[in-house]
Amino acid sequence: MFESLRHxxxxxxxxxxxxxxxxLAYRATYFTGVFNYGIxxxxxxxxxxxxxxxxxxxxxxxxEEMLTxxxxxxxxxxxxxxxxxxxVAVEIRNGDIAMELILPYDYQEAKYCRAFGEALFRLLFxxxxxxxxxxxxxxxxLPPNFTAGFLFILSMLGSFLINAQLSLMAGLLAxxxxxxxxxxxxxxxxxxxxxxxxxxxxxxxEWFQKVLAFLPFQAVSYLPNLIYLGKVDTAGALAVLxxxxxxxxxxxFLGRLFWRLAVRHLVIQGG
Amino acid sequence: xxxxxILRKEGIFLAIINVRNLTKEFKIxxxxxxxxxxxxxxxxxxxxxxxxxxxxxMTIEPGEIVGYIGANGAGKSTTIKMLxxxxxxxxxEVVVNGFVPYRDREEYTRHIGVVxxxxxxxxWDIAVLxxxxxxxxxxxxxxxAFRERLAFFDDLLGLGEFLHLPVRRLSLGQRxxxxxxxxxxxxxxxLFLDEPTIGLDVLAKARIREFLLQVNREFGTTILLTTHDLxxxxxxxxxxxxxxxxxxxxxxxxxxxxxxWGHDDLxxxxxxxxxxxxxxxxxxxx
Amino acid sequence: xxxxxxxxxxxxxxEIFFHYAAQYLKTRMAYRGDFWIYLLSDFLMQSVNLIFxxxxxxxxxxxxxxxxxxxxxxxxxxxVPFGFYSGLFNHLFDVPEKYVLRGELxxxxxxxxxxxxxxxxxxxxxELIFIALGGIIIMIYSGAQMDLAWHWWDFPLALLLVGGAxxxxxxxxxxxxxxxxxAEGNLGLMPMIYNLSQYGRYPVTVYRGVIRFILTWILPFAxxxxxxxxxxxxxxxxxxxxxxxxxxxxxxxxxxWRVWQRGIRRYVGAGH
Numbered sequence: 001m002f003e004s005l006r007h008x009x010x011x012x013x014x015x016x017x018x019x020x021x022x023x024l025a026y027r028a029t030y031f032t033g034v035f036n037y038g039i040x041x042x043x044x045x046x047x048x049x050x051x052x053x054x055x056x057x058x059x060x061x062x063x064e065e066m067l068t069x070x071x072x073x074x075x076x077x078x079x080x081x082x083x084x085x086x087x088v089a090v091e092i093r094n095g096d097i098a099m100e101l102i103l104p105y106d107y108q109e110a111k112y113c114r115a116f117g118e119a120l121f122r123l124l125f126x127x128x129x130x131x132x133x134x135x136x137x138x139x140x141x142l143p144p145n146f147t148a149g150f151l152f153i154l155s156m157l158g159s160f161l162i163n164a165q166l167s168l169m170a171g172l173l174a175x176x177x178x179x180x181x182x183x184x185x186x187x188x189x190x191x192x193x194x195x196x197x198x199x200x201x202x203x204x205x206e207w208f209q210k211v212l213a214f215l216p217f218q219a220v221s222y223l224p225n226l227i228y229l230g231k232v233d234t235a236g237a238l239a240v241l242x243x244x245x246x247x248x249x250x251x252x253f254l255g256r257l258f259w260r261l262a263v264r265h266l267v268i269q270g271g
Numbered sequence: 272x273x274x275x276x277i278l279r280k281e282g283i284f285l286a287i288i289n290v291r292n293l294t295k296e297f298k299i300x301x302x303x304x305x306x307x308x309x310x311x312x313x314x315x316x317x318x319x320x321x322x323x324x325x326x327x328x329m330t331i332e333p334g335e336i337v338g339y340i341g342a343n344g345a346g347k348s349t350t351i352k353m354l355x356x357x358x359x360x361x362x363x364e365v366v367v368n369g370f371v372p373y374r375d376r377e378e379y380t381r382h383i384g385v386v387x388x389x390x391x392x393x394x395w396d397i398a399v400l401x402x403x404x405x406x407x408x409x410x411x412x413x414x415x416a417f418r419e420r421l422a423f424f425d426d427l428l429g430l431g432e433f434l435h436l437p438v439r440r441l442s443l444g445q446r447x448x449x450x451x452x453x454x455x456x457x458x459x460x461x462l463f464l465d466e467p468t469i470g471l472d473v474l475a476k477a478r479i480r481e482f483l484l485q486v487n488r489e490f491g492t493t494i495l496l497t498t499h500d501l502x503x504x505x506x507x508x509x510x511x512x513x514x515x516x517x518x519x520x521x522x523x524x525x526x527x528x529x530x531x532w533g534h535d536d537l538x539x540x541x542x543x544x545x546x547x548x549x550x551x552x553x554x555x556x557x
Numbered sequence: 558x559x560x561x562x563x564x565x566x567x568x569x570x571x572e573i574f575f576h577y578a579a580q581y582l583k584t585r586m587a588y589r590g591d592f593w594i595y596l597l598s599d600f601l602m603q604s605v606n607l608i609f610x611x612x613x614x615x616x617x618x619x620x621x622x623x624x625x626x627x628x629x630x631x632x633x634x635x636x637v638p639f640g641f642y643s644g645l646f647n648h649l650f651d652v653p654e655k656y657v658l659r660g661e662l663x664x665x666x667x668x669x670x671x672x673x674x675x676x677x678x679x680x681x682x683x684e685l686i687f688i689a690l691g692g693i694i695i696m697i698y699s700g701a702q703m704d705l706a707w708h709w710w711d712f713p714l715a716l717l718l719v720g721g722a723x724x725x726x727x728x729x730x731x732x733x734x735x736x737x738x739x740a741e742g743n744l745g746l747m748p749m750i751y752n753l754s755q756y757g758r759y760p761v762t763v764y765r766g767v768i769r770f771i772l773t774w775i776l777p778f779a780x781x782x783x784x785x786x787x788x789x790x791x792x793x794x795x796x797x798x799x800x801x802x803x804x805x806x807x808x809x810x811x812x813x814w815r816v817w818q819r820g821i822r823r824y825v826g827a828g829h
Contacts (some may be wrong), residue, residue: 032745039752042768050621050763051613058616182594189601198605199612357666359825373825384678392664398585408576409668 012113023125023160033039033078041074044198053108056127059202065229066200068141071134072228073197073221076105078126080220080229082115085187088171089180101263151237155224158244162220165251166191172255175262196222216247236259242243254255278335287461287493288354293363294517295324295349323349325517326363331458336494338485338508341500342545346517347497351465354495355385355499368461371473385455392450393438399449400434403456410457417456424452427482435482436557444475451479453487462486464496468503480506501537512546520544558618577678585684599643600691606632606758607695609743623760627790629699634789635758635782636692639720643688646730648680650747653737673731673817679732699787710787717798718785721806725753725780728809738820750776757781773798780805798820802826 048070052063061069088111091097100107131239134140143149172186174180192198194217201209201222212218223240226232232240287455296531300318324346326361326468329339341347351557352358353365356372356379365372373515386392393402408543424474425431428448441449464483468476480503498504504511512520512553521544525537532540532551582591585592611630614625623631656662656676665675700707731747753771757778761769780802787795 032749036745036749036752043752043756046764046768047620047759051617053621055617158775175627179592182591182598183604185598189598189605190603193608198609203612203616352663355667357663357825376666377671379667380667381671383667385667386665390660390664392667394580396587399581401580405576408573426732439629445565518821 004187012109014118015110016120021113021120023118033126034133037074037078041130041134046069046076051079051084053251059200060231061200062201064141065231068229069200069225071131071140075127075131075134075224076156076159076224077197077221078130079119079156080163080191081122082118082167083113083168084111084164084165085170085181085184088168089174089184092171092174093180101106102141108255111168112164117158119160139200141229147186147234148227148230148237149157151234151241152224152227155226155227155237155241155244158241159220160217160226162193162244162251163250165248165255166216169251169255169258172262175265189222189231193215195220196225200225216251218246219244275362286330287333287368288495289364289366290350290354290372291364291481292326292329292367293306293324293350293353294322294361294474295320295353295358296320296327296361322517324353324360326534327519327521329512329519331493331495333488333493334491335510336483336508336525338504338511339495339497340365340504340511340541341497341514345514347514348465350514351495351497353462355383355463356380369379372428381457382459382461383433383459384459386447386450386454386462386464386467388469390448391438393437393446393453396437396439398435398437399441400414402438402449403410403453406453406456412457414531416458420456424455428452428478441498444471444478446543447471447475447479454490456534458490460493461490462492462494464494464498467496468497468498468500475525476500476502501541505537513541515545566671570671573670574674574678578693580680581678581683592684593749596687599688603636603688603691609687623758623762625775626701626702628759628789630696630703630705631694631760631782631786632758633695633699634786636695637689638720638726638781639754640686640689640692641679641719641723642726642730643687644683645677645681645785646727647682647685649676649730649734651680653736654739657737657824661808666821672821673814676734696789703790705785705789705791714788715785718788718802721787722731723802724803724806724810725777728806728811728813729754731813734814735816735820738779738823754778754781757783759783776807778807 030118045067048066052058052066056062058066089099100110103110109271143152166187170184171180173183177183194212196213196218197220201212201218204212219240223232227237227240273449297320298318299321300316327346327350339347348502349358353360354367354372356376359373367379368382370382372379393399394405397405403417403421407414421430425434428451428454430448433445433449437445438449439462451467452549454463454509462483468479471479483494484507487494494507496503496507509525510523511521512519526542529535532543533550534540610625610628614628615621617623620628655664662672662676665672665679668675701805719798730747733750736746755775756764756768757770757780761783762780764772769779780798784795784798785802786798787793
């Protein structure tokens with residue numbers, strides 16, 4: 001039992017490392033990565049700045065808070081974002097998935113490990129440099145206290161878990177349809193709008209906010225940002241983490257179910 | 272490196288393929304291992320220069336079928352790529368059919384046909400017939416000539432059964448037949464084949480050899496082909512050029528080669544040549 | 558003589574383009590369901606921006622003096638050249654990896670056609686030109702809301718400006734794709750420039766200092782949507798810029814083409 005757990009952990013570590021090194025091989029991407037995120041952040045930063053020109057408070061945000069929100073939301077996204085959806089879809093489409101199925105490990109776990117390897121790479125080469133460069137160019141608010149900062153970092157893990165699971169599920173949809181690109185594009189639209197990355201949830205009409213309250217999306221970006229900005233107290237922050245945990249577990253089992261159905265589909269189709 | 276039209280007119284390059292002192296060098300970059308290596312590569316990359324083709328000469332007359340053989344990495348494909356205008360030589364001279372391939376590319380490629388066994392030239396997703404029709408436009412083949420040639424190819428290669436399938440659904444043998452039809456659609460005087468029989472079964476190979484002989488007989492098409500299957504050479508090529516490490520080791524008749532080595536098995540001779548033996552050393556080497 | 562043959566080659570490539578386009582549509586129609594979903598998902602992607610604009614304007618009446626309808630109109634105009642770009646040039650980002658690294662350019666070099674032309678027609682996603690239609694609808698809607706008066710000369714002018722704006726996109730992307738010949742592999746610049754191009758959706762006066770300078774003079778995406786559309790919004794303070802659009806477009810396209818040519822020379826010199 002203990003031995004098998006050790007093996008499992010060793011395998012996970014190996015996968016994380018593998019993906020980390022794989023990412024390193026694309027040397028060009030990390031040269032441009034920081035600029036890339038800088039430009040993306042800039043697009044919304046300047047826009048929000050213009051929106052707030054001459055206004056004090058919109059949808060519960062001050063100008064300073066909003067600008068920090070934009071920066072933090074995108075910088076954190078550079079950590080949790082993953083290409084899992086596309087990669088899984090491509091794997092299914094070109095049949096490489098068969099090679100994965102004959103390997104003696106749990107497919108989902110292996111995918112999460114690799115996604116985590118990618119996330120660590122992104123943390124080191126995108127998230128931290130981007131955050132630091134932007135802070136040097138234009139200092140933004142830091143978390144109001146140590147507790148908020150600490151809980152925020154924990155919530156980044158939650159963002160990663162939820163996003164990775166949603167991505168994997170979106171990728172697995174390729175089993176059921178030919179139009180894989182359609183799916184992950186649709187997924188990205190939903191993620192951009194419903195996680196609060198582009199617009200804080202509080203800007204939306206009342207009815208839409210009510211709908212989103214029942215869905216996992218805002219736990220990826222909006223709620224962690226509220227922790228960062230100190231707009232929820234410690235109890236509220238812990239509630240956010242609990243909510244992330246809840247969704248991570250629910251999505252994990254949903255993903256399992258999905259995977260079972262998908263593999264059965266594969267078997268029926270004969271690959 | 273460029274030739275004036277006067278030189279051409281004076282008949283210095285009368286043959287269909289004229290190659291002099293042709294050389295091609297590549298830079299090969301090293302990738303260092305592991306995380307540290309990848310980071311080091313960011314700042315400083317090491318490379319070395321290899322000479323894939325090293326000062327070769329050849330002259331091929333119209334109507335010849337020439338087999339161009341050599342071990343993997345001997346420089347065959349690099350030569351073919353220079354002859355077809357894909358690569359620019361590092362040094363030396365190439366004049367093919369009156370053109371300098373890389374310089375006159377757009378005009379030159381109208382007059383050659385090329386088949387790479389390892390890579391499809393057809394469009395993956397569209398039906399074979401549609402591919403051919405598109406090529407007809409690109410090479411400006413008149414409708415009537417197109418019909419005639421298609422019938423000719425169909426007759427010899429049996430394309431009819433899969434003309435309406437997309438290329439990705441063809442077997443390798445079927446695809447190869449289509450590649451040949453596509454390469455010859457505009458009836459070029461010159462045909463380059465880089466490993467045209469690779470991966471094919473015995474029947475498919477025989478069919479393609481038969482077809483090439485027929486084309487050569489009927490249209491006087493000059494053919495230069497590389498291959499690892501010496502049966503191809505025996506069936507097709509009266510003349511053989513052997514290249515090793517970028518240099519030409521042998522250029523002459525196939526029969527002469529057999530006589531020189533005093534052996535009737537071409538495969539055995541070629542194996543020995545690759546191992547670095549010379550005709551005289553035969554007995555000593557074994 | 559030389560000029561005439563250049564012109565004939567141009568016309569001939571135009572003719573070949575239609576043969577490629579016909580083949581392209583046949584292939585796409587073979588997977589009809591895929592085709593429509595792809596198109597739909599692209600509209601969905603674009604709708605993010607629309608939703609963004611509409612949501613913000615539920616909270617504020619104008620952004621730096623630009624009303625909701627004006628911002629929508631500029632966005633709509635932007636989508637027209639953007640649609641042409643998406644249909645024709647977007648997949649030029651495949652060039653470094655697919656064509657240079659994996660050597661697909663070999664095949665391209667064996668055909669008696671212009672190399673850039675071949676890469677464009679082989680990678681195009683023609684159906685995305687429909688995005689332009691979405692842009693026109695947005696322009697008509699917001700124009701009607703503002704009671705914009707149209708003159709007959711607005712239409713040829715719009716055509717000219719859209720052409721120039723499309724060339725800006727085409728030129729910049731050709732330039733970027735060409736860099737793949739030197740970098741042997743993907744430089745990662747394409748997504749970066751794509752993101753920068755998205756700045757052009759909004760009035761350039763939203764941005765300050767350096768950014769505005771870059772968008773106007775270095776990577777002139779302000780000429781894709783904002784400057785030309787101000788003519789039709791009758792905000793004539795930007796007129797000189799608006800009229801410069803075709804010139805900027807031509808300039809960038811020629812630049813892109815030149816660098817491409819040099820890249821090809823390098824490829825055939827160094828490829829493996």
